[in-house]
Amino acid sequence: xxxxxxQHISKILNNDPAFSxxxxxxxxxxxxxxxxxxLSEGDPCRYIYFVERGCLRLYFTKDNGTQQTTxxxxxxxxxxxxxxxxxxxxxxxAIETVEQSEVLCIDSxxxxxxxxxxxxxxxxxxxxxxxxxxAAQNRIRFLYELxxxxxxxxxxxxxxxxxxxxxxxxxxxxxxxxxxxxxxxRRKATKPA
Amino acid sequence: xxxxxxQHISKILNNDPAFSxxxxxxxxxxxxxxxxxxLSEGDPCRYIYFVERGCLRLYFTKDNGTQQTTxxxxxxxxxxxxxxxxxxxxxxxAIETVEQSEVLCIDSxxxxxxxxxxxxxxxxxxxxxxxxxxAAQNRIRFLYELxxxxxxxxxxxxxxxxxxxxxxxxxxxxxxxxxxxxxxxRRKATKPA
Numbered sequence: 001x002x003x004x005x006x007q008h009i010s011k012i013l014n015n016d017p018a019f020s021x022x023x024x025x026x027x028x029x030x031x032x033x034x035x036x037x038x039l040s041e042g043d044p045c046r047y048i049y050f051v052e053r054g055c056l057r058l059y060f061t062k063d064n065g066t067q068q069t070t071x072x073x074x075x076x077x078x079x080x081x082x083x084x085x086x087x088x089x090x091x092x093x094a095i096e097t098v099e100q101s102e103v104l105c106i107d108s109x110x111x112x113x114x115x116x117x118x119x120x121x122x123x124x125x126x127x128x129x130x131x132x133x134x135a136a137q138n139r140i141r142f143l144y145e146l147x148x149x150x151x152x153x154x155x156x157x158x159x160x161x162x163x164x165x166x167x168x169x170x171x172x173x174x175x176x177x178x179x180x181x182x183x184x185x186r187r188k189a190t191k192p193a
Numbered sequence: 194x195x196x197x198x199x200q201h202i203s204k205i206l207n208n209d210p211a212f213s214x215x216x217x218x219x220x221x222x223x224x225x226x227x228x229x230x231x232l233s234e235g236d237p238c239r240y241i242y243f244v245e246r247g248c249l250r251l252y253f254t255k256d257n258g259t260q261q262t263t264x265x266x267x268x269x270x271x272x273x274x275x276x277x278x279x280x281x282x283x284x285x286x287a288i289e290t291v292e293q294s295e296v297l298c299i300d301s302x303x304x305x306x307x308x309x310x311x312x313x314x315x316x317x318x319x320x321x322x323x324x325x326x327x328a329a330q331n332r333i334r335f336l337y338e339l340x341x342x343x344x345x346x347x348x349x350x351x352x353x354x355x356x357x358x359x360x361x362x363x364x365x366x367x368x369x370x371x372x373x374x375x376x377x378x379r380r381k382a383t384k385p386a
Binding site for chain 1: 253326
């Protein structure tokens with residue numbers, strides 16, 4: 001049965017890749033409970049993760065000790081601390097599961113071997129990162145353009161199911177507001193006109 | 194003589210690519226004056242640009258009519274409105290030269306042909322976008338973590354030469370502050386302790 005990764009590769013490359021089996025064996029599958037820390041700030045960043053089921057978050061710890069979530073990764077998303085993973089240095093971000101999750105992970109060496117052995121996988125990853133570049137440009141625009149309230153409205157409009165899945169304090173952290181202010185925005189948003 | 198693009202490819206791929214000539218002929222070189230608009234909001238986004246000399250900026254027009262710069266591209270940087278370029282739709286961002294510049298440009302079809310003909314170019318672009326993903330994660334972190342004043346200090350520490358090159362009103366726009374407030378921060382920063 002094709003795994004979520006195979007399906008995603010086929011979808012992105014618009015083909016039926018013949019290398020599914022070899023690719024699969026290069027990854028390690030982890031079944032992890034909710035709130036499992038996969039990467040800690042200051043630890044070597046060895047892996048890049050592909051979410052088969054569940055949700056991860058990327059965050060850093062602020063000077064005042066609170067955690068700031070900057071990114072979520074749902075099904076079919078890749079996630080790592082890319083600066084640390086690319087340079088094989090220590091992480092400046094942490095990664096934790098938001099829900100019980102199944103993720104595939106691979107280290108830099110394994111990934112490079114896949115690129116060397118399968119040019120189509122190189123193409124797939126180029127397209128994944130090309131889409132990530134587009135998403136980042138829009139994300140940065142929203143951070144300049146939208147008020148916190150507009151960011152919330154934008155977020156629930158684009159990702160209504162996701163907003164049901166994640167705890168409200170994490171959504172508030174991602175939006176850069178207090179949970180109390182998020183409750184206030186939500187009350188206003190659901191109030192009949 | 195190797196062009197800046199050849200040198201950049203060789204540096205990123207850590208090799209001496211044999212395909213330099215074929216790659217060159219696929220690009221169009223533009224010599225453009227300062228403040229030339231290469232892409233307007235609402236126009237089809239046909240090209241991706243590589244900066245050989247000079248500087249580009251990516252911006253959008255806010256509801257109040259002011260331009261918000263969200264990204265600069267210096268020598269050896271690639272730039273496009275990636276959402277529009279990837280989907281071949283109309284641009285939601287504009288691109289303008291900040292200085293007199295020499296840029297290479299290529300359309301989506303030309304780029305796809307280069308990927309099909311030269312697997313090494315696919316690898317190069319995967320690495321370019323992988324670095325861009327890392328830069329975007331850090332950029333988003335700074336937007337959450339740093340005050341405008343800290344963003345300025347961070348920016349001049351990382352890119353001192355660049356800050357000398359760009360007009361102060363563009364730097365202010367990029368930092369999301371007024372030119373007056375930027376002058377105030379600069380005065381404080383240069384004041385002897």
